[in-house]
Amino acid sequence: MIAFGPVPSRRLGKSMGINNIPLRKVCSYSCIYCQLGARQKSSTERETFYEPQTIRDSVESLLGRISPADKPDYLTFVASGEPTLDANLGKSIRLLKGFNIPIAVITNASLLSDPVVRENLMDADWVSVKVDTVTGNVWRRINRPHPSLTLNLVMEGIKRFAADFKGTLVTETMMLEGFNDNPEAIQSTSDFILQLKPSKAYIAIPTRPPAVSSVKPAGSENINMAYQIFSKKGLKTELILGFEGKNTGYTGNAENDILNISSVHPLREDAMDELLRKDNADFSTVEKLIREGKLIQLEYEDKKYYIRYYR
Structure with a gap:
């Protein structure tokens, strides 16, 4: 073939x-x-x-x-x-x-x-x-x-x-x-x-x-x-990171948007706040994804970032 x-x-x-x-x-x-x-x-x-x-x-x-x-x-x-x-x-x-x-x-x-x-x-x-x-x-x-x-x-x-x-x-x-x-x-x-x-x-x-x-x-x-x-x-x-998320905009589905975007770009805390605002969601969505092992919070140069967890 x-x-x-x-x-x-x-x-x-x-x-x-x-x-x-x-x-x-x-x-x-x-x-x-x-x-x-x-x-x-x-x-x-x-x-x-x-x-x-x-x-x-x-x-x-x-x-x-x-x-x-x-x-x-x-x-x-x-x-x-x-x-x-x-x-x-x-x-x-x-x-x-x-x-x-x-x-x-x-x-x-x-x-x-x-x-x-x-x-x-x-x-x-x-x-x-x-x-x-x-x-x-x-x-x-x-x-x-x-x-x-x-x-x-x-x-x-x-x-x-x-x-x-x-x-x-x-x-x-x-x-x-x-x-x-x-x-x-x-x-x-x-x-x-x-x-x-x-x-x-x-x-x-x-x-x-x-x-x-x-x-x-x-x-x-x-x-x-x-x-x-x-x-x-x-x-x-x-x-x-092995995730083929196709949508990297704001679709109204906060969980999908977070996972799709963070598999391509680590989300800084201010960008995360903006995404949640546009998707009419709050930080409990982020906390849920972290609890489920789908997202991880990191720090770099005194700023918080969120990245899709791949292990």
Whole structure:
């Protein structure tokens, strides 16, 4: 199965996935948090997996079977491996442009030091690059890269791509307990991301069983700290905590609004007061969600914040 879905995505709306790597997992990383389990083949060598026409035919077939209401907002290269290992990626993207649906690519960014890879991605409309850390020993522990890769080259490739790419660029940082969730690590990672000028910086946690069972998501306090540090630098930041709340406005349902918004942005106490006012609710709603284990109250720089509880 090459094309699948569409599946709901908070970042992309309705996303039709494209797995341009065969089911055997071929990747340049073997991240300890990967939901696909251990890497089956370690590689940085690009190769042909599917012909671009085969990918196009699979997408066309699936588009023909879904209802008009399920038409995807994006065609997304999200593979069982690293999609940029596909030597035909650029050709496939250009061929899929004929459907007049925006193209997204989710990449670990490890091959962006290669100018051909960067060029292949230029026709995409939306690209997400992974930036879990900018510290070499932490990078090796979290991402477990192919031996031929060096962090300096990876970071330089990301910077070059960000400077030239005309589409929407976002970053994703997976926060792990005891690895990259301390203040110094968060400061250095956010400093690098700031140089990229992304449209949005996502802070994520593992929400499915990781490749290494001992891996744990960063705690709520450190997630909130990371959000505040990223935001103070001027980065438009969102959290990905595994909740796909679609409504982030004021719907009149205070509980749903609080849970939807706090899964994306920690709610400061004054923002919470305003939300409750607009939803004609009072603080007892917040207290109820805390008692039920759905919401947690945190403090950062003498201010109270509320974040959706995910453990």
